Amino acid sequence: MIKGRIHSYESCGTVDGPGLRFVLFMQGCPLRCLYCHNPDSWKMSDGKEVEVDEVVEEIKKYRSYMRFSGGGLTISGGEPLMQPKFVREVLQKCREENIHTAIDTSGIIDPEKVADVYDAVDMVLLDIKVFDEAIHKELVAQPWEMPLKTARYLAKIGKRVWLRHVLVPGITAKPELLHKLAQFAAELDNVEHVEILPFHKMGEYKWQEMGFKYQLGDTPSASRDEVEEAIGIFESYGLDVQAVE
């Protein structure tokens, strides 16, 4: 029996894919996004060890509302592709139960190494952090090539994608960066929707509790004008876009 480490789950998520979703948060993430709400999901050895069947049985309890709302399962994190065998098995078993599936990923794992996970999932919520190499490194402490490779790979295999982007004042909320990202997204045939996630400081207290320095303490939340401007930029490339608060 394959085991995995999870951070937590939420039985009735409304912002992680279509319809009402069972959201499974996996433990472990190689990124260090400055705006992360869940720094307690970073360390691979934390969280709780569970078996695939145990998780699938829990998910199945919510099948009727998932079906009724056009929802399903979303595996998020942390970074779900840090535990590809476990995640693939959960996805496969849910598919056998006719439960719609999605993963929410930063695309930081080489897509060719986790191709069987992408094969097993119905759609991908792909978080592109910023379309600039230097700012990407500063913002998430990882190089940016892999998320772009993942985006192109998912286009090549024709996987349904919703692209997600966190709008951070003074960092990602800049028209020139948003134009570059929107142009990139518009060139990918499989991006059917874009979600703008306005920055807020919900996770700040967790950083403090864990003894980490929260560097965005002086950064304001994204304003209504900044959100509207970002939506307008994505729309100008013919993309379907909305803000998710």
Ligand code: SF4
């Ligand atoms: S990818 Fe998600 S979990 Fe990982 S550091 Fe960034 S925001 Fe946090």
